[in-house]
Amino acid sequence: MFATAYAIPDVLVFAAAALFILMGAIGVISMKNPVHSALSLILALLGVALAFLAQSADFLAAVEVIVYAGAIVVLFLFVIMFLGVDSSRHPHVEPLVGQRWLAAVGVLVTVAGVITLMVNSHWVSGVLSASTGGTPLATGYQNVTQLGDSVFTTYLLAFEATAGLLIIAVVGAVLLARRERPAEDDVEVEVEATRFDEPVAENDETTEEVEQ
Amino acid sequence: MTTIPASWYLVLAAVLFGIGAFGVLTRRSALIMFMCIELMLNAVNLTFVTFARTMSDIGGQTTVFFIMVVAAAEVTVGLGIVVAVFRRRSSTSVDELTELQG
Numbered sequence: 001m002f003a004t005a006y007a008i009p010d011v012l013v014f015a016a017a018a019l020f021i022l023m024g025a026i027g028v029i030s031m032k033n034p035v036h037s038a039l040s041l042i043l044a045l046l047g048v049a050l051a052f053l054a055q056s057a058d059f060l061a062a063v064e065v066i067v068y069a070g071a072i073v074v075l076f077l078f079v080i081m082f083l084g085v086d087s088s089r090h091p092h093v094e095p096l097v098g099q100r101w102l103a104a105v106g107v108l109v110t111v112a113g114v115i116t117l118m119v120n121s122h123w124v125s126g127v128l129s130a131s132t133g134g135t136p137l138a139t140g141y142q143n144v145t146q147l148g149d150s151v152f153t154t155y156l157l158a159f160e161a162t163a164g165l166l167i168i169a170v171v172g173a174v175l176l177a178r179r180e181r182p183a184e185d186d187v188e189v190e191v192e193a194t195r196f197d198e199p200v201a202e203n204d205e206t207t208e209e210v211e212q
Numbered sequence: 213m214t215t216i217p218a219s220w221y222l223v224l225a226a227v228l229f230g231i232g233a234f235g236v237l238t239r240r241s242a243l244i245m246f247m248c249i250e251l252m253l254n255a256v257n258l259t260f261v262t263f264a265r266t267m268s269d270i271g272g273q274t275t276v277f278f279i280m281v282v283a284a285a286e287v288t289v290g291l292g293i294v295v296a297v298f299r300r301r302s303s304t305s306v307d308e309l310t311e312l313q314g
Contacts, residue, residue: 010216018224025228028247029235041247044228048254051221055265057273060257060280067280072250072287079291080243083298103237111230118222137268150274162281169285176292 013054020047038076045069056139059147221262229255242294242304246287253283 024044031037045068052061138146151159228251235248257276264272298304 006216014216014220021224021228022231025231025251028244028251029231029239034241034243037244037247041250044251045254048228048258051224051258052261054216055221055261057261057264057276060261060273060276063277063280064257067284068250068254072284075287075291076243076247079295082295083243083304100238103234107230107234107237110233111226114226114229115223118219118226137265137270137273143273146270147273147277150270151277154271155274155278158278162278165285166281169288173288173292176289176296 010054013050017047017050017054020044020050022047034080035077038073038080041076042069042073045073056137056143058140058143218262218266222259225255225258225262228252228258240305240307242297242306245306246290246294250283250287253279 021044024040024042024047027040028037028044031040045064049061049064049069052058052064137143232248232251232255235251236245239245239248257279260272260276260279264270264276294304297309301308
């Protein structure tokens with residue numbers, strides 16, 4: 001049906017991306033085990049990377065896989081393992097009566113409203129790049145060149161600001177995850193204890209040497 | 213033979229955003245809620261990339277680049293908060309965090 005209007009490979013790529021995204025997203029919110037949710041998140045992120053790739057955002061697709069599916073999901077898994085897999089002991093208890101239904105209705109209304117708005121707006125009804133007067137975005141290496149030019153010229157100030165943001169985030173995370181004050185005292189006591197142990201050990205060695 | 217219209221990707225992004233929002237509203241574990249927030253961020257990223265292609269403007273992709281940086285920082289600090297809360301309360305369930313009322 002669609003093959004007459006659109007190239008079959010494009011349709012297949014979109015179908016695969018949509019399948020990955022929807023399966024992964026539903027897996028994230030339905031799995032009881034947090035580890036399974038994190039693995040489903042990887043599937044959804046790979047689907048998003050595929051959609052990026054199909055839309056000539058090659059660099060962002062690579063960054064999506066490396067940063068999101070790589071670093072961020074590994075961070076999630078690290079924290080899950082660190083805290084212990086408690087699998088959220090009461091996953092299906094509803095403290096608020098009807099919360100699930102209200103959430104479903106609200107989300108459905110919101111998504112349906114957004115889609116209706118998009119359908120009724122002329123700027124999303126399938127106007128392609130060639131008809132807007134501009135040339136289509138470049139793919140492959142040229143995409144990296146375009147993006148790099150844009151980041152380091154037009155958005156240079158924002159780029160520098162992100163450097164500061166990352167440093168602040170790292171320092172904040174270290175401060176938040178640091179142990180409490182009593183634990184530090186314990187460490188100092190242990191260090192002092194080892195200091196007292198060392199001369200004793202040396203004395204033992206000297207006595208052994210004397211005995212020899 | 214034309215390329216896939218932008219509306220397909222936009223509807224997909226809207227559905228992904230809805231699934232993420234439903235997860236944030238219904239799940240109890242703070243970790244799962246963070247993952248759902250990531251889903252919603254990715255839906256917005258997909259929208260930006262779709263409009264960048266439609267409008268032939270690299271600015272959309274640049275915005276996604278910055279969103280990714282901010283999302284990485286947000287996850288770092290957020291998971292630090294989750295670890296700190298877990299040390300104090302031995303739980304990541306948001307229903308048990310009732311001390312900050314008022």
